[in-house]
Amino acid sequence: MSNKPAAAPAKAPKTAISPTRAEDYPEWYQQVIKAADLAENSPVRGCMVIKPWGYSLWENIQRTLDAEFKATGHQNAYFPLFIPKSFIEKEAQHVDGFAKECAVVTHSRLEAGPDGKLVPAGELEEALIVRPTSETIIGATFSKWVQSYRDLPLLINQWANVVRWEMRTRLFLRTAEFLWQEGHTVHATTEEAMEETVKMLNIYADFAENAMAMPVIKGIKTASERFPGADETFCIEAMMQDRKALQAGTSHHLGQNFSKSCDIKFQNEQGELQHAYTTSWGVSTRLIGGMIMTHADDDGMIVPPKLAPQHVVILPIYRDDAARAEVLAYCKSLQKELAAQKFDGRPVIATIDDRDLPGGTKSWGWIKKGVPLRVEVGPKDIANNAVFVARRDTGEKAGIARAEFVSGIADRLQSIQDNLLARAKAFREANTKVIDTKEEFYAFFTAKKENEIHGGFAMAHWNGSPEVEKMLKEDLKVTIRCIPLDGDKTPGICPFTGEPSKQRVVFAKAY
RNA sequence: CGGGCGGUGGCGCAGUCUGGCUAGCGCAUCUGGUUUGGGACCAGAGGGUCGCAGGUUCGAAUCCUGUCCGCCCGACCA
DSSP states (O other): OOSSOTTSOSSOOSSSSSSOTTTOHHHHHHHHHHHTTOEEEOSSTTOEEEOHHHHHHHHHHHHHHHHHHHHTTOEEOOOOSEEEHHHHTTSHHHHHHHGGGOEEEEEEEEEEOTTSOEEEEEEEEEEEEEOSSOHHHHHHHHHHHOOBGGGOSEEEEEEEEEEOOOSSOBTTTBOSEEEEEEEEEEESSHHHHHHHHHHHHHHHHHIIIIISOOOOEEEEOOGGGSOTTOSEEEEEEEEOTTSOEEEEEEEEEOTTHHHHHHTOEEEOTTSOEEEOEEEEEEEETHHHHHHHHHHOBTTBOOOOGGGOSOSEEEEEOOSSHHHHHHHHHHHHHHHHHHHTSEETTEEOOEEEOOOSSOHHHHHHHHHHHTOSEEEEEOHHHHHHTEEEEEETTTOOEEEEEHHHHHHTHHHHHHHHHHHHHHHHHHHHHHTEEEOOSHHHHHHHTSOSSTTOOOOOEEEEEOOSOHHHHHHHHHHHOOEEEEEESSSOOOOEEOTTTOOEESSEEEEEOBO
């Protein structure tokens, strides 16, 4: 027996996910992942198993972004998982940033010990680091690829896994091993490198808003939040439903830091040898965590249609074998008609769930997984040449003429996509506050009750000093998420010091 | 990495303090039947050696030591 109140109804609880977001947000997040069958913990500390439903979300993220990368002239390549320790040591700030969380390979084989257990043997001359990011190994390779200004720009991306030995992990948001893409480019001038950095930031922002329906703020990181080894770090920041910020993607202008440490030089048109300018940019499986925390509700996941592994699930309803044959035939022809329609450039994917399970069980299963549309088809619908459609995002249910449903499927999916974005935007606006005094700022970020969801994005002035950042982090666990690129750039007064401020910046608690 | 809590069939838990009958319960699973338009009902069945290793004991899920994994807090998090 649990200690929880036994008031739970004998049948279904009010919400498919327990606890609800309001009751216990972190626990809700984990329950959604479990209920939607997205991922689970593995026997390896901090590492997750991404299950088919979760992995197909990643595949759709990959497919969409990869097309964008190719369309902007990038090519995919693949570099080693292992990085010689000496490579990491080359860039001083880079070492500082990553040394503490590197997994290190020191031996090359296992031998049976006296007790029969395997022990590492064959110590390596030089230890290998499992890549936490690939600037150094790719930089070493680029130094050979780049000789002349004619070799530039060099625009490469790799889809890979990386390992960062984090002390505390959470499925999708921070795992020891995660999947990502890392773009690495080389340019002749700092201006070109900056143009690339911003271009990729914009691709990420567009992707977040258009495909994920997750509104983001584009901005620049302060020096203290910058990527180790970067001259400038750009980011997109999204607000989760607990009002905390999630850094959803980064794009770095690396200046000549890595070209110098990795010796990436080229001869310019004047015949002079000079160091190139590099960039790097990435997004990871963390985006799936962002998708969950942006859209999911107390009944489980809600998948934005553009990234949905399937758009529609068709649920046949029948009592006997005779009806079964008729209903299934109707479902199959409906599925075929839907497949002939296109949404976002892809054929509409509808599956038929003909498992021998009670209707409610099946329905709830798909609700928890977050399929955008559920369609119930029974003898009554067939008689009316109709379908009974339920929207996951709004919960709306209605009988619709079959032809109308089929021909309007793209519009209907787009309407869900639009609604999710609008809803997320409205939530962010409702929890973003312009703040001009220290008192109000501290009140904003202080919970009135324990575990209460509070705070949000505070748009406040800042004198530019790391001391203020440090104070707010220590006092409130609040950090500057970014100096926004768009919006209000009016100078003002820093509420913490009374000193001048160039513009308002985004303060929030962060993941 | 420090502090706290936890690990018992697929999932959620009871049992552990006060060692001792064949380790229970709910859900899920399987079979048969009745059902079926939002998480069905009845009957029956299968499945665990209690995270792992060692120790104490006539006897260990229960006590001790170590260790692994998870959750929360802290530090850390490009």
